[in-house]
Amino acid sequence: MSKVRVASFGVSIDGFAAGPGQDLENPLGARGMELMEWFFSTKVWCTMHGISADGETGSDNAMAERGFDNIGAWILGRNMFGPIRGPWPDDTWKGWWGEEPPYHVPTFVLTHHARANLPMKGGTEFRFVTDGIESALAQAKAAAGGKDIRVGGGASTVRQFL
Numbered sequence: 001m002s003k004v005r006v007a008s009f010g011v012s013i014d015g016f017a018a019g020p021g022q023d024l025e026n027p028l029g030a031r032g033m034e035l036m037e038w039f040f041s042t043k044v045w046c047t048m049h050g051i052s053a054d055g056e057t058g059s060d061n062a063m064a065e066r067g068f069d070n071i072g073a074w075i076l077g078r079n080m081f082g083p084i085r086g087p088w089p090d091d092t093w094k095g096w097w098g099e100e101p102p103y104h105v106p107t108f109v110l111t112h113h114a115r116a117n118l119p120m121k122g123g124t125e126f127r128f129v130t131d132g133i134e135s136a137l138a139q140a141k142a143a144a145g146g147k148d149i150r151v152g153g154g155a156s157t158v159r160q161f162l
Contacts, residue, residue: 002141003148006158007067010035017155022083027096039064048102072147073140074107075133077157081109081126088115095126106143108136110157133160 011017012035019029026032039045044064046055055061082093095101100121109128118126127143129136140149151161 002072002144002146004137004151004161005067005071005148006151006153006161008039008064009153009158010039011155017153017158018079022079024083027083044068067150070148071105071150072144073105073149074103074152075136075140075149075157075161076107076109076152077154078109078111079154080152080157081111087113091116091118094118094120100124101126105147106140107152108140108143110136133157137161 009017017035019026019032022029022032028035033040038060041056042061042064043055043057044061046052081095084093095118101107101124104123106125106127109126110133111128111130113128114130115128117128120126127139129139137149151158
């Protein structure tokens with residue numbers, strides 16, 4: 001039976017999961033990247049992004065690895081996909097990650113603005129859900145084939161699922 005999970009989600013001691021002012025230079029908002037510094041040096045991160053296979057292999061990496069175990073689908077808030085607000089101006093934006101995002105499974109993006117599915121290299125297919133979290137969860141469960149569904153954020157999306 002699949003589970004709905006949040007894993008390796010960074011939150012500051014005062015309760016913030018991102019900084020203000022998200023834009024192309026600040027994907028997690030101003031100073032938001034500091035929340036995930038522990039992750040950027042792990043072997044998991046380095047391997048996912050083709051940096052090297054020499055990343056840290058200690059407890060941070062072990063936690064990150066567990067966060068990817070048995071994942072059959074992801075659910076993301078729109079800000080986790082990109083900084084574009086309102087209607088999609090066109091289909092040129094394909095997410096923060098380049099041609100091969102780290103998800104490798106169907107990934108459901110919550111949005112108020114419809115967009116065609118976006119297949120990417122490595123098995124990620126972004127599917128844009130306009131009819132709420134219940135629909136996103138039902139679609140993710142169907143796509144996950146009995147594996148777990150990971151809620152990747154942002155904070156508002158995690159809060160809605162809680």
